Amino acid sequence: MKIKTFLLAILITFSAFAQKLSYPPTKTVDVVDDYHGFKVQDPYRWLEDFESDEVKRWVDEQNRLTFDFIRSTPFYDKIKNRLTELMNYPRYSVPVKAGERYFFFKNDGLQNQSVLFMREGLKGKDILVIDPNKFSEDGTVALMNLSYSKDGRFLAYGVSTSGSDWQEIRIRDVLTGKDYDEVLKWCKFSSIAWLPDNSGFYYNRFPEPGTVPKGEENNYNKVYFHRLGTPQSEDRLVYERPDAKELNFYPQITEDGKYLILTVTHGTSPKNRIYYRKLNSNDDFIRLLDEADASYDFIGNKGDVFYFVTDLNAPRYRIIAIDVNKPERKNWVEVIPEKKSVISNARIINDHFVVVYTEDVKHKIEIYTLDGKFVKEIKLPTAGTVSGLSGKQKDTEMFFGFTSFLFPLNVYRYDFKTEKLELFFESKLKNFNAGDYVVKQVFYESKDGVKVPMYVVHKKDLKLDGNNPALLYGYGGFNISIMPSFSAIRLLWLEIGGIYAVANLRGGSEYGEEWHQAGMLDKKQNVFNDFISAGEWLIKNGYTNSKKLVINGRSNGGLLVAACMVQRPDLFGAVVCEVPVIDMLRYHKFTVGRYWVPEYGNAEANPEHFKFLYAYSPLHNVKKGVVYPPTIITTADHDDRVVPLHAYKFTATLQSANAGDTPILLRVETKAGHGAGKPTSKIIEEQADIYAFIFKVLGINY
Numbered sequence: 001m002k003i004k005t006f007l008l009a010i011l012i013t014f015s016a017f018a019q020k021l022s023y024p025p026t027k028t029v030d031v032v033d034d035y036h037g038f039k040v041q042d043p044y045r046w047l048e049d050f051e052s053d054e055v056k057r058w059v060d061e062q063n064r065l066t067f068d069f070i071r072s073t074p075f076y077d078k079i080k081n082r083l084t085e086l087m088n089y090p091r092y093s094v095p096v097k098a099g100e101r102y103f104f105f106k107n108d109g110l111q112n113q114s115v116l117f118m119r120e121g122l123k124g125k126d127i128l129v130i131d132p133n134k135f136s137e138d139g140t141v142a143l144m145n146l147s148y149s150k151d152g153r154f155l156a157y158g159v160s161t162s163g164s165d166w167q168e169i170r171i172r173d174v175l176t177g178k179d180y181d182e183v184l185k186w187c188k189f190s191s192i193a194w195l196p197d198n199s200g201f202y203y204n205r206f207p208e209p210g211t212v213p214k215g216e217e218n219n220y221n222k223v224y225f226h227r228l229g230t231p232q233s234e235d236r237l238v239y240e241r242p243d244a245k246e247l248n249f250y251p252q253i254t255e256d257g258k259y260l261i262l263t264v265t266h267g268t269s270p271k272n273r274i275y276y277r278k279l280n281s282n283d284d285f286i287r288l289l290d291e292a293d294a295s296y297d298f299i300g301n302k303g304d305v306f307y308f309v310t311d312l313n314a315p316r317y318r319i320i321a322i323d324v325n326k327p328e329r330k331n332w333v334e335v336i337p338e339k340k341s342v343i344s345n346a347r348i349i350n351d352h353f354v355v356v357y358t359e360d361v362k363h364k365i366e367i368y369t370l371d372g373k374f375v376k377e378i379k380l381p382t383a384g385t386v387s388g389l390s391g392k393q394k395d396t397e398m399f400f401g402f403t404s405f406l407f408p409l410n411v412y413r414y415d416f417k418t419e420k421l422e423l424f425f426e427s428k429l430k431n432f433n434a435g436d437y438v439v440k441q442v443f444y445e446s447k448d449g450v451k452v453p454m455y456v457v458h459k460k461d462l463k464l465d466g467n468n469p470a471l472l473y474g475y476g477g478f479n480i481s482i483m484p485s486f487s488a489i490r491l492l493w494l495e496i497g498g499i500y501a502v503a504n505l506r507g508g509s510e511y512g513e514e515w516h517q518a519g520m521l522d523k524k525q526n527v528f529n530d531f532i533s534a535g536e537w538l539i540k541n542g543y544t545n546s547k548k549l550v551i552n553g554r555s556n557g558g559l560l561v562a563a564c565m566v567q568r569p570d571l572f573g574a575v576v577c578e579v580p581v582i583d584m585l586r587y588h589k590f591t592v593g594r595y596w597v598p599e600y601g602n603a604e605a606n607p608e609h610f611k612f613l614y615a616y617s618p619l620h621n622v623k624k625g626v627v628y629p630p631t632i633i634t635t636a637d638h639d640d641r642v643v644p645l646h647a648y649k650f651t652a653t654l655q656s657a658n659a660g661d662t663p664i665l666l667r668v669e670t671k672a673g674h675g676a677g678k679p680t681s682k683i684i685e686e687q688a689d690i691y692a693f694i695f696k697v698l699g700i701n702y
Contacts, residue, residue: 020661021069024061026652033585036607040585040620047648048590050637055648059637062651062666066632069663070692075702079492079695080688084110085431086488087684092425094388094401094411095119098152101174103129104411104425112139112679116146118174129174135159142677145169147192147201154228156192156201162638163673165189165592169203171228184232188218188592191250193260195279200227202238202251202260218592219245223262239275239285246594253279254301255393261298269598270295270311270479270513276324288327295513300348300393302370307335307353309346314338316512319346319353319372335372342512344481349391349398350416356386358481361441361453361504365400378414378421382407383439385483399424404484405457405500406434432491436460439484444537446506447529450518453510454534455484456543457500464542469498469698470549472535476505476527477556478599479516489687496702499543503534505560520599522612528563535564535571547573550694554578555642555674558633562618562650565629574697575631576690579639579674582646584617585610590643619646622653627660630697632690636672644668663697 028043049055070076088109095104100121105114113132119125135141145158145167155174158167169184169192187205194201204223212220223239226232239262241247250263257279264273271292275285289296294312299319301307306322319336341357341364348354352375353368363386365378380386384404388411391398396416403409411425440456462468471493475482482504493500504510507519507527519527535551538544551572553561558580565575585603587593601609614620622628631654635647651666658664667689672678695702 021065021663023655023664024058024065026058026655035585035603035610035614038610038614040614042586044649044652047652048645050644050648059648059666059668063668066665066667067689069665070689070696073692073696075695076688076692078702079691080684082492082495083489083684083688083691086429086491087680089408089427089429089488091408091427092411094390094399095424096146096148096390097392097395097397097399098148098150101148101152103146103148103152103155107680110680112681113142113677116143118152129155129177130157130172136161138671139679139681140671142679144677145187145190145192147194149194149198149201150196151198154194154198156194156203158187158190160673160677162671163636163675163677164638164640165673165676166640180229182226182229182231184226184235189248191252191263193251193253195253196257198228200225202226202253204249204251216245218594221248223249223251247273249275252298256301256303258303259301263298266292267595267598268478270516271598272296274298274306274308276306286324288322288324297346299346299353307348307370309343311513315514316341317343319343319355335370336368342509344509345386345389347389347391347398348393350396351393352416354389354391354398356389358483358510361455361481361483361510363483376419381410383441383484385485403486405439405455405486405490406437408486408488429488437494442537444533446526446533448526450506450526450530452503452505452530452534454501454503454537456538457494458543459494459497462497462499466539466542466545468544468548469493469496469694469700470501470538470544471498471694472501472503472531472538472549472551473557474503474505474527474531474534474551474553474560475555475557476507476519476530476560478507478596479509479513481509489683492691496700499538501534501538501543503531505530505534507556521601522608524600524612525616527560528567528616531560531564532568532571535568539571545573546571548698550574550576550698552576552578553580556581558582558642558646559584559618563616563621565631566618566621566623567616569626569628572629574694575629576634576694577631577647577650578634579636579642580618580633580646580650581642582617582650583619584613585620587646590645591640593643619650619653622650622657624657625659626657628654628658628662628664630662630664630693632663632665632667632693634667634669634686634690636669636674638671638673641674665693 031042031045033040091107093105095102102119107114115131116129117126118129132143140162142160144160147156155172160167165188167187169187171180192201192203207220224235225238226235248265252261259276260279262275274289275287277285297309299307304324311317316338318338321333321335341359344358345356355366357364362383367375387401389400398414401409408427413424414421438460443451446452505527551561558577561577603610603613633647633651635644654664
């Protein structure tokens with residue numbers, strides 16, 4: 001029976017490439033844009049109207065072709081069943097303490113959405129607070145953006161439908177389990193700051209549709225005060241900057257209840273501003289830091305002294321103190337200077353600085369006094385990643401999550417009094433032995449000689465004969481570090497003998513702000529070179545070959561794999577391009593695309609930006625007559641962050657240009673968005689489709 005299945009798989013793989021797929025007909029239109037005197041054609045502009053019936057029909061036809069190709073494999077159900085088994089293990093979030101109550105999420109294994117629980121006291125019973133699985137039958141309504149009142153009596157929470165970034169804020173009395181009548185709308189990436197007396201909270205939101213010109217719905221962010229038990233229409237406007245419509249304002253109240261602080265941002269730029277005023281005041285906000293010359297992350301205060309993590313004159317970050325009574329720069333105090341390691345997170349807990357450092361893409365935790373004296377390092381279980389650091393300034397305990405490639409997130413509690421670290425929540429996998437696998441970290445040279453770190457994960461008995469399937473993942477942007485992380489979905493790849501590699505490209509923050517800036521704007525090509533060099537290193541060192549090297553990235557990582565595939569189609573055996581940014585000349589025109597201008601640039605407004613964006617924009621660098629590797633491009637119909645038009649236009653362009661018989665497929669998820677809040681069932685189905693695609697085009701039998 002196994003031989004028969006194997007032969008059938010070979011026949012299906014062969015027949016898939018015996019003749020070119022018959023793609024749905026895709027019309028072209030005569031659209032030409034002028035960028036600073038340079039004419040650029042956009043023949044698939046009509047696909048930007050993804051709400052039109054014509055585009056919806058085109059998407060349906062593309063989906064039909066994709067699912068016919070993928071789900072006809074004899075091992076599709078086997079893949080899906082194994083992914084379901086791997087995902088079926090209990091997991092927890094890091095607890096958040098409010099008053100004497102501890103709040104945390106738990107998922108029994110296959111629940112579409114994790115469920116919010118509460119404990120009264122550290123060892124109290126688990127009490128259900130909210131089960132978002134009851135929001136909808138298919139799990140596509142998610143619970144997000146939680147904010148607890150200081151005593152834990154009230155909870156403001158966001159509800160997102162079908163993966164949208166837009167949320168409705170609701171308020172629950174934790175003791176009665178009842179929601180208040182009011183629902184706060186037009187919220188996206190909102191911050192919520194409760195008054196100490198529970199009478200209400202500050203929050204930021206966008207304008208009501210119709211009150212601003214069309215296309216401006218993601219501008220004019222404002223701060224409001226909402227009084228508990230009143231309709232949103234009575235919310236009081238607290239702050240706005242109509243003169244600077246692209247700024248966002250995130251309110252925060254200091255833990256001592258003395259100050260209201262606004263963190264002011266422009267798009268995704270790490271360079272921000274800080275405004276503040278006394279909490280009980282209606283005076284104008286004082287612009288403490290208003291030059292947007294660096295990143296300033298407020299981490300707490302001691303009276304009138306504010307503490308910040310900043311990269312000002314310190315690309316690997318340091319901690320400074322500013323006395324708001326004498327805020328001149330000459331009076332600033334450096335508390336913890338910049339080190340070789342990068343500060344990735346810091347909080348004040350137990351009146352100490354708890355600092356999470358990144359050192360060669362692995363975390364460590366150090367504790368300092370408030371005057372900067374080193375106290376101790378907390379020893380972690382292995383090389384891995386700290387997440388969800390939780391605790392308040394006067395707490396004598398803290399919690400954090402810890403994970404690595406082969407170990408799911410475990411939650412730890414540290415007691416400052418006893419100086420003991422204990423396992424608080426443990427995640428246990430079924431039918432997987434981490435001891436059968438190995439994690440290595442290597443450093444390879446990029447095109448310009450820069451050393452780039454990469455993690456490589458595989459079975460212990462792997463033979464370096466150059467014949468193994470390898471999956472190379474990367475991101476490289478927006479100051480985001482890609483740290484060691486666990487994915488049950490990824491275990492299937494390791495089980496079949498696959499190699500999983502993560503390249504820590506420039507553009508992230510693995511080595512601080514300089515590493516970030518070396519991969520943004522006109523230096524973005526460095527990121528692609530880093531990734532291409534990672535693939536070449538894996539081949540040169542006998543891990544895989546170009547026919548079995550698969551590349552994968554999401555969002556900005558989707559841009560990464562698309563650009564690398566267009567630049568080096570010969571290097572890759574398959575491409576998995578998820579929710580990608582593709583049209584680099586027009587990305588800023590849609591939803592929150594303008595947030596990314598500090599990272600990517602603006603081809604329309606700046607001739608120099610146009611030159612480097614046009615030089616690498618995947619959409620504009622596809623060439624007719626080239627054989628491109630098998631490619632699957634994924635998106636979702638409710639993705640209002642990276643809108644699906646990017647995936648649509650790239651699919652159409654590749655399908656038209658590809659000279660080979662290799663499949664170029666589009667997979668469009670329904671009732672889903674950019675990824676946040678996606679139900680477990682949809683995750684399993686999507687990943688089963690991706691694995692089936694990879695196995696089929698690489699000729700892997702499962």
